[in-house]
Amino acid sequence: MIRVGVNGYGTIGKRVADGIRLQPDMQLIGVAKTRPNFEAETAAQKGYPLYSAIPERSHQFTEAGLDLHGEVTDLVDESDVIVDATPSGVGAENCSLYEAHDTPAILQGGESPDTVDESFVAQANYDDAVGADLLRVVSCNTTGLSRLLEPIDREYGVDKARATLIRRGGDPGETDRGPINDILPDPVTLPSHHGPDVQTIFPDVDIDTLGVTVPATLMHLHSVNLTLESAPSVAAIADLLSRQSRLFVVPPELSIDGTAKLKEFAKDAGRPRGDLWENCLWEESIAMEGNDLYLFQSIHQEANVVPENIDAIRALVGHKTAAESIALTNDRLGLNTTQQYTRSHQHGSPQPADD
Amino acid sequence: MIRVGVNGYGTIGKRVADGIRLQPDMQLIGVAKTRPNFEAETAAQKGYPLYSAIPERSHQFTEAGLDLHGEVTDLVDESDVIVDATPSGVGAENCSLYEAHDTPAILQGGESPDTVDESFVAQANYDDAVGADLLRVVSCNTTGLSRLLEPIDREYGVDKARATLIRRGGDPGETDRGPINDILPDPVTLPSHHGPDVQTIFPDVDIDTLGVTVPATLMHLHSVNLTLESAPSVAAIADLLSRQSRLFVVPPELSIDGTAKLKEFAKDAGRPRGDLWENCLWEESIAMEGNDLYLFQSIHQEANVVPENIDAIRALVGHKTAAESIALTNDRLGLNTTQQYTRSHQHGSPQPADD
Numbered sequence: 001m002i003r004v005g006v007n008g009y010g011t012i013g014k015r016v017a018d019g020i021r022l023q024p025d026m027q028l029i030g031v032a033k034t035r036p037n038f039e040a041e042t043a044a045q046k047g048y049p050l051y052s053a054i055p056e057r058s059h060q061f062t063e064a065g066l067d068l069h070g071e072v073t074d075l076v077d078e079s080d081v082i083v084d085a086t087p088s089g090v091g092a093e094n095c096s097l098y099e100a101h102d103t104p105a106i107l108q109g110g111e112s113p114d115t116v117d118e119s120f121v122a123q124a125n126y127d128d129a130v131g132a133d134l135l136r137v138v139s140c141n142t143t144g145l146s147r148l149l150e151p152i153d154r155e156y157g158v159d160k161a162r163a164t165l166i167r168r169g170g171d172p173g174e175t176d177r178g179p180i181n182d183i184l185p186d187p188v189t190l191p192s193h194h195g196p197d198v199q200t201i202f203p204d205v206d207i208d209t210l211g212v213t214v215p216a217t218l219m220h221l222h223s224v225n226l227t228l229e230s231a232p233s234v235a236a237i238a239d240l241l242s243r244q245s246r247l248f249v250v251p252p253e254l255s256i257d258g259t260a261k262l263k264e265f266a267k268d269a270g271r272p273r274g275d276l277w278e279n280c281l282w283e284e285s286i287a288m289e290g291n292d293l294y295l296f297q298s299i300h301q302e303a304n305v306v307p308e309n310i311d312a313i314r315a316l317v318g319h320k321t322a323a324e325s326i327a328l329t330n331d332r333l334g335l336n337t338t339q340q341y342t343r344s345h346q347h348g349s350p351q352p353a354d355d
Numbered sequence: 356m357i358r359v360g361v362n363g364y365g366t367i368g369k370r371v372a373d374g375i376r377l378q379p380d381m382q383l384i385g386v387a388k389t390r391p392n393f394e395a396e397t398a399a400q401k402g403y404p405l406y407s408a409i410p411e412r413s414h415q416f417t418e419a420g421l422d423l424h425g426e427v428t429d430l431v432d433e434s435d436v437i438v439d440a441t442p443s444g445v446g447a448e449n450c451s452l453y454e455a456h457d458t459p460a461i462l463q464g465g466e467s468p469d470t471v472d473e474s475f476v477a478q479a480n481y482d483d484a485v486g487a488d489l490l491r492v493v494s495c496n497t498t499g500l501s502r503l504l505e506p507i508d509r510e511y512g513v514d515k516a517r518a519t520l521i522r523r524g525g526d527p528g529e530t531d532r533g534p535i536n537d538i539l540p541d542p543v544t545l546p547s548h549h550g551p552d553v554q555t556i557f558p559d560v561d562i563d564t565l566g567v568t569v570p571a572t573l574m575h576l577h578s579v580n581l582t583l584e585s586a587p588s589v590a591a592i593a594d595l596l597s598r599q600s601r602l603f604v605v606p607p608e609l610s611i612d613g614t615a616k617l618k619e620f621a622k623d624a625g626r627p628r629g630d631l632w633e634n635c636l637w638e639e640s641i642a643m644e645g646n647d648l649y650l651f652q653s654i655h656q657e658a659n660v661v662p663e664n665i666d667a668i669r670a671l672v673g674h675k676t677a678a679e680s681i682a683l684t685n686d687r688l689g690l691n692t693t694q695q696y697t698r699s700h701q702h703g704s705p706q707p708a709d710d
Binding site for chain 1: 371444517519521523534537538539540543544545546563565567568569571572573574576578580612613614615637639640642644647650651653700
């Protein structure tokens with residue numbers, strides 16, 4: 001049993017905590033929070049032991065009627081692994097705490113790759129992470145690009161990758177974000193950080209990325225161009241991608257025209273919080289022009305790094321192989337509920353995933 | 356004096372009519388409208404003779420207190436050239452009327468290229484249009500791509516063009532358009548029509564385009580990649596582009612971060628309706644990676660084909676050369692008011708435009 005603590009219980013932390021609770025080989029020791037709010041209340045209702053991330057504010061929890069199990073130092077001490085889901089920059093500051101307790105930790109994509117031993121995407125470099133002290137699960141966009149690049153580069157070779165990331169302005173709960181009714185080059189200077197970040201996972205892939213931010217909150221959308229070393233058929237690419245367990249190749253029959261219907265579909269399918277843990281890739285968008293592959297995929301920024309965080313926990317302690325961990329994570333999260341649509345469409349009957 | 360009638364007085368028609376009134380070699384005979392509304396009222400206030408586009412509805416104008424000068428057939432009969440700015444598909448239906456009166460006409464980009472003798476972008480193929488019966492001013496996005504491609508292809512050679520068009524959902528006045536809080540592949544099947552449409556202007560350019568629609572109304576934004584036959588410096592490209600009179604290379608000093616500030620700038624500069632007739636191209640976004648040029652540009656969908664429509668009138672009757680027409684149109688519209696910012700930034704002092 002891997003004893004796991006989650007430091008930071010916001011958008012990512014609460015999803016990772018829920019995911020950890022579903023794993024047969026993990027025990028959620030507790031979650032650390034900076035202050036009592038609706039998320040602390042629901043954590044308490046779920047029975048998650050609460051720890052105060054800022055000792056000076058511990059009394060606020062008591063005043064709000066919430067029992068504290070200790071300070072964040074206690075959580076780090078009692079855990080085999082910490083998932084740090086604090087805001088960008090705070091994770092790096094927390095590293096000395098983790099090191100002082102000799103507790104390996106997983107940071108999020110907002111931290112610098114230089115802070116950690118390895119940047120991590122389960123399907124790409126799980127084995128490199130075994131035994132590390134500090135891992136970084138790369139950002140949602142970088143994870144999304146990496147999941148797509150891995151099978152295509154392995155199967156056909158990627159000569160050059162180019163992607164325009166149409167980024168949501170903020171998450172649904174981030175009321176202080178924008179833009180309203182605008183389209184912003186973001187960043188205006190090229191390339192965006194995503195290309196170099198992908199190279200922390202695939203050092204040899206030549207990739208240029210551009211970012212644009214728009215007034216939407218549900219998901220990102222990637223306009224992807226991969227110049228391949230050969231010219232496979234669209235059907236062959238669709239087949240390859242449909243066999244990746246964390247790519248949902250959206251069949252035309254579902255009549256899903258954008259990110260809102262993707263989220264509606266996830267809610268109808270009973271996904272917790274309507275989460276989409278997998279890249280959502282429109283099958284109809286897959287096109288070849290010479291050696292140039294084009295496609296659209298959407299990335300649910302709140303959810304798609306959740307399975308990677310869970311796999312990263314196992315990678316740090318080395319309990320399972322990549323394939324074992326990915327399969328177990330997928331199964332316990334319920335990630336395969338969308339795959340059946342792809343499988344039945346592509347193959348007529350379910351086939352085993354090829355990660 | 357070229358006698359010009361404008362059939363269709365909506366988003367494009369009203370702007371073209373205003374532009375025609377400013378030209379020393381044109382006379383606005385009148386504008387045809389299907390029904391009285393606020394646009395008909397302001398046309399009457401400006402003294403534009405009103406014609407009824409649908410005879411059965413003529414009485415509605417009288418009932419609204421608006422004087423009619425005749426039916427649309429009268430307008431066609433009295434004009435040397437008609438600018439048809441009716442909704443997509445209606446222009447093609449109107450062609451028999453123009454042919455019956457032997458009046459050359461200019462259609463808009465929503466019509467099929469097969470309907471007309473030539474598709475038109477002033478900087479690219481003005482001379483091909485001289486003496487035609489039916490011209491088509493290509494759509495705002497195609498005009499925007501063509502204006503960018505022309506100087507770069509001429510100077511450096513474009514081996515391959517790729518663009519993702521992040522499209523506004525509708526114009527500010529189009530209250531029945533969407534999306535709200537969504538990002539839509541549009542179209543989801545690739546390529547979008549824009550690439551083939553650019554090839555009506557540049558048949559030899561290899562171009563793939565992708566379209567995405569977002570909840571914004573102000574302008575489109577293009578994420579552009581051009582693989583060049585050589586690798587010029589960023590400074591050389593910025594200099595080349597800043598010398599094109601219908602490209603506004605936005606200098607960093609203006610602190611314009613997106614489409615909303617571009618429009619605010621145009622309004623502050625006293626532009627009618629806050630119109631941006633030129634491509635707005637972020638200088639900071641110009642980047643070279645090997646032979647790959649990247650940049651962002653925004654296109655004001657309501658305005659950027661207005662100068663092309665005015666040049667198309669002259670091209671049809673053959674009164675002036677391309678350079679003469681473009682210079683006159685720019686001067687009379689007041690298009691050069693943004694160029695001064697680019698010129699002073701790039702060159703220290705104003706230089707003549709090189710179209």
